[in-house]
Amino acid sequence: MLDFDVAQTRLAEAGKRPKDTENCPLYQAAGRVLSRPVIATLDLPPTDNSAMDGYAIRYADYHAGRRLSIQQRCFAGEQPQPLQQGQAIRLFTGSLMPAEADTVIMQEDCHEIDNAVDIRQEPKKGSHVRKQGEDVRAGQTILSAGTLLGAAEIALLASQGIIELPVYPRLKVGILTTGDELVFPGQPRKNEHIYNSNGPMLAVLADKLGARVVHVLHALDTSASLQKALNTLLKDCDLVLTVGGVSVGEKDLVKPAIEQAGGTLDLWRVCMKPGKPVALAHARGKPIVCLPGNPVSAFSVFALLVTPLIRTMQGRAEILPPVHWGRLKTSREFKETREEFLRVRAEPTPHEIPGLVPYDKQGSGIISSLPWASGFARIRVNTAVGNDAVVPYYDYRYWLA
Structure with a gap:
């Protein structure tokens, strides 16, 4: 299996940084990425x-x-x-x-x-x-290219009287879910159907990162349906995310559909749990990432492997957010043959690092673990870990922003 950190690096490098730039009004700049550095023209404060x-x-x-x-x-x-x-x-x-x-x-x-x-x-x-200029001096670089703009950055820009600024175009993302068993919420559901949670989930996750979700499409398990959806997504989007259908079953038709669209697909078995099957393809100069179909697996792969790729394609300076540390609070021992990413909730402790409480059920179909958790605790491969062990903590606040 492909090492998790290697897979993360490869995906981060699978997309190109943007070259185009556009001007954006200050009041619409939240979530955008600066394409050029901003130089102060005014001392702050302007006078004593x-x-x-x-x-x-x-x-x-x-x-x-x-x-x-x-x-x-x-x-x-x-x-x-x-x-x-x-x-x-x-x-x-x-x-x-x-x-x-x-x-x-x-x-x-x-x-x-x-x-x-x-x-x-x-x-x-x-x-x-x-004192005049004790905060900012005219001629000083106040924000660098690649900065993600939020309220704090906009306050600094506004203090300089800036009303328009250069940013990269918003990344256009397309999402494709597959499977005859899925129906979207609001549609009639038969006994053999389940509601499609991956499409809405991934759309919100991409939107929260500042991407523009152009399409959320669903394809049936037929070559024609998949080909039509892929053609639309590749025409309109910079990055395509597919969910399910990349294994070796009779109805896993995503791989041949990508090949028919002119792409080549590299299927990985990543050393991570949940989320082992991941595929990367390029078609018509655009990356396609194929996620596993289980909702928790898709969420985990998106958070840990896809967000670095999105940040690269947005032109951000920070591609990999910080990994923190926490202390497991559990009555059981964890040991896996893959890197395990437990859904955990961080809780304050008297110590410098938080306590990490795992959700009771860690299966890849346990969707209720996602809103309950605040992040992932990483359990190293073939390592026995129990109560009070200090482990890496991937906080949603950083990895999903």
Whole structure:
């Protein structure tokens, strides 16, 4: 069987990084990937300003017991007068620092009476002043190409007055489920049918990563149905994901359908549980990844093997998210001839790392384990692991984002 880490690397490298770029409005940029670095054109803060509600003074004017006259009250958004010697200016958080002032005394340390202020606590020179450029300097690279944009990045871009930015086009993903036994939710179901959970699941997973799901198609177990669906997906999508139908049974027709579409397929038996059968193909210059049909297996393969490929094709700088550590909390021992990825829930402990509680049932058809879990605990091949063992933890928050 193919080593799990080797399979992960091969899939991450199976797609091409994007070359095209487009402009995107700031307010629509969440989930997009920067195609070029962004250079600051403005110091942040643009000028010195007050970090507190309080009083701006010259530090040299402070003497214990000395009362300073209030020269002006200046709110944020107003222009302060130059500070005169021996006086103070009432400021508020965000107010510009007056010329000649170098220190802000927060209001809790002051007492105002008769338009003058008593300073009750000796200040430190320069205290509570946000200095121009202390956050960002003009000319500084604030975001690199390949950055995935979220609320924090958009806040930084907005602080520079940016309203449009260069991004890579959204990756177009097509999903193909197969099998005569499947019907989509909302359709009539006979006794011999089961509802198609893989199609909606994979569509949501791809969408959450910022991809654009163009099609979610289903093909019957016939060459004509598969060929028609594949032709549509290869025409309209950058990446195709198929589910089921790549084994060696009489109705496993995905492989010949890919070959008829001009592709070649490499079927792997990956050393992982769940999710051993995985196939990679290229047709018309586009990658096709064939996932196992069991929903938990499809979910696991997508999270651990397909998301690095998607990140590559999106142009992201970070392809493999971090792997954390946790401590198993279990009454049983795990030992497998494949790398096992347990569905676990992370729980806080007094220690630095979380406790990882496995779901009671770990079968590849146990869909209820997916919403219950917060990630995967990795059990190394041929290694006996039990309670309190420290193991790698693949957190959904990072691997599915």
